[in-house]
Amino acid sequence: MSAQLKPLVWQPTMEYASNYEKVPFKVYTQRDLDRIEPLVRLSDEQRFEMKVVSTVLPFRVNQYMIDELIDWRNIPADPIFQLTFPQRGMLKPEHFDRVATLIRDGAGKVELDAAVNEIRLELNPHPADQMEMNMPRDEAGNRLDGIQHKYRETVLFFPSQGQTCHSYCTFCFRWAQFVGDKDLRIASSEAESLHAYLQAHPEVTDLLVTGGDPMVMKAKHLAGYLEPLLRPEFDHIQTIRIGTKALTFWPHRFLGADDADDLIRLLERLVEAGKQVAVMAHYNHWKELDTEAAQAAIRRVRGTGAVIRAQGPLIAHINDDPAVWARMWKLQVKLGIVPYYMFVERDTGARHYFEVPLVRAWQIYREAMQQVSGLARTARGPSMSASPGKVEIQGVTEVAGEKVLALRFIQGRNPDWVQRPFFAKYDEQASWLNHLVPAFGEERWFWQDEYDAIRNEKVSVAKN
Ligand SMILES: *Cc1c(COP(=O)(O)O)cnc(C)c1O
Numbered sequence: 001m002s003a004q005l006k007p008l009v010w011q012p013t014m015e016y017a018s019n020y021e022k023v024p025f026k027v028y029t030q031r032d033l034d035r036i037e038p039l040v041r042l043s044d045e046q047r048f049e050m051k052v053v054s055t056v057l058p059f060r061v062n063q064y065m066i067d068e069l070i071d072w073r074n075i076p077a078d079p080i081f082q083l084t085f086p087q088r089g090m091l092k093p094e095h096f097d098r099v100a101t102l103i104r105d106g107a108g109k110v111e112l113d114a115a116v117n118e119i120r121l122e123l124n125p126h127p128a129d130q131m132e133m134n135m136p137r138d139e140a141g142n143r144l145d146g147i148q149h150k151y152r153e154t155v156l157f158f159p160s161q162g163q164t165c166h167s168y169c170t171f172c173f174r175w176a177q178f179v180g181d182k183d184l185r186i187a188s189s190e191a192e193s194l195h196a197y198l199q200a201h202p203e204v205t206d207l208l209v210t211g212g213d214p215m216v217m218k219a220k221h222l223a224g225y226l227e228p229l230l231r232p233e234f235d236h237i238q239t240i241r242i243g244t245k246a247l248t249f250w251p252h253r254f255l256g257a258d259d260a261d262d263l264i265r266l267l268e269r270l271v272e273a274g275k276q277v278a279v280m281a282h283y284n285h286w287k288e289l290d291t292e293a294a295q296a297a298i299r300r301v302r303g304t305g306a307v308i309r310a311q312g313p314l315i316a317h318i319n320d321d322p323a324v325w326a327r328m329w330k331l332q333v334k335l336g337i338v339p340y341y342m343f344v345e346r347d348t349g350a351r352h353y354f355e356v357p358l359v360r361a362w363q364i365y366r367e368a369m370q371q372v373s374g375l376a377r378t379a380r381g382p383s384m385s386a387s388p389g390k391v392e393i394q395g396v397t398e399v400a401g402e403k404v405l406a407l408r409f410i411q412g413r414n415p416d417w418v419q420r421p422f423f424a425k426y427d428e429q430a431s432w433l434n435h436l437v438p439a440f441g442e443e444r445w446f447w448q449d450e451y452d453a454i455r456n457e458k459v460s461v462a463k464n
């Protein structure tokens with residue numbers, strides 16, 4: 001591009017001196033449960049239950065969520081209340097009773113922590129073999145903390161300052177990162193190792209910065225990771241994706257926050273320099289898009305030239321209803337957001353409470369799709385992020401007289417698996433890939449042998 005069309009030194013085209021309202025960020029955790037004003041309408045027993053559950057599972061909610069997103073006339077059924085506040089059923093009865101008894105008996109910290117740790121380890125803190133199979137190593141065989149590289153084109157990066165969120169989702173599969181156990185965390189403060197890794201991997205086109213939520217970081221920290229990517233040695237990194245729920249949990253991050261203008265300028269600068277910036281926004285319900293602040297933040301982010309793509313899991317008690325998805329996708333399209341993925345809830349944490357069987361998930365997806373225009377049919381799913389890859393349920397059908405589930409890989413550890421249809425025996429209860437068996441009496445999946453070989457190799461390296 002010629003110099004006239006593209007200045008070599010980026011200059012701000014606009015001085016913002018932000019005129020957005022400065023709303024203070026106020027957050028509550030387990031210790032503050034008794035200070036959350038609308039909870040006074042609950043019974044003592046209900047508040048105690050919340051305390052028990054949040055001893056095991058992370059809890060964090062901010063004032064914006066309390067004031068603007070939860071409909072307090074409709075608790076406990078309100079979907080945003082279910083999204084953020086602990087509910088008794090999220091712990092299995094034996095786990096609940098164990099912790100409740102300890103708290104009632106005034107157990108000491110050491111005893112309580114030991115019980116809580118045991119329970120957490122039973123909740124599959126690192127689903128889909130993340131620890132053993134996605135963490136790359138350098139030539140010396142050292143694990144590169146904070147980097148995951150599972151699919152050829154896309155590297156995931158977990159900046160250490162971004163390992164929290166403005167609120168927590170009760171169903172979060174990253175929950176192990178928030179509960180303070182160092183061994184359970186996946187993080188890095190090493191911009192250098194990220195940049196060295198990307199430079200050494202010209203096949204990578206996408207960097208996905210994730211967490212937690214990278215938008216909790218100061219703009220200057222985010223810039224420290226991202227601006228170096230504008231140098232010519234990173235030309236192969238075409239797309240910078242930022243995974244976030246801040247457009248829901250704290251839209252003021254993009255409006256009146258202290259460094260909101262810096263963040264907006266950073267996004268503009270990346271776009272101006274020729275990167276595609278994709279804000280991968282996590283949404284579960286149309287209500288999250290339905291406040292003035294949320295819509296103002298969406299407009300402001302889109303104004304930078306970044307594209308907002310929406311993804312989120314299908315969750316019982318929150319959005320297991322086609323009408324909710326149809327309305328959400330329509331509203332996203334109306335606001336200029338591109339629907340991207342509907343995920344199946346992962347096999348971790350409070351899964352027994354949130355899971356939706358695969359057959360039901362497909363019905364919800366299909367019924368929602370039938371209600372929207374083609375521009376909202378860009379959402380793929382329902383998709384399981386399983387260890388071999390992202391597997392989509394394409395539908396229920398009959399082949400040669402056998403009722404089956406048709407599946408395909410959207411992403412695979414081996415790119416050769418992608419887009420090959422395959423079939424599982426029909427099973428109405430199955431809620432994850434490992435519950436399914438191949439159709440037509442076959443012994444193994446077409447990808448099984450290759451997957452086992454990849455897995456054996458990675459796991460044996462991890463053990464050395
Ligand atoms: C989903 C995912 C990606 C990105 O996949 P796309 O289909 O390109 O969005 C990358 N890495 C991991 C580990 C993922 O789960």
Ligand code: SF4
Nearest residue numbers: 165168169172212245
């Ligand atoms: S926003 Fe994402 S990382 Fe944060 S709590 Fe929710 S699901 Fe977990």
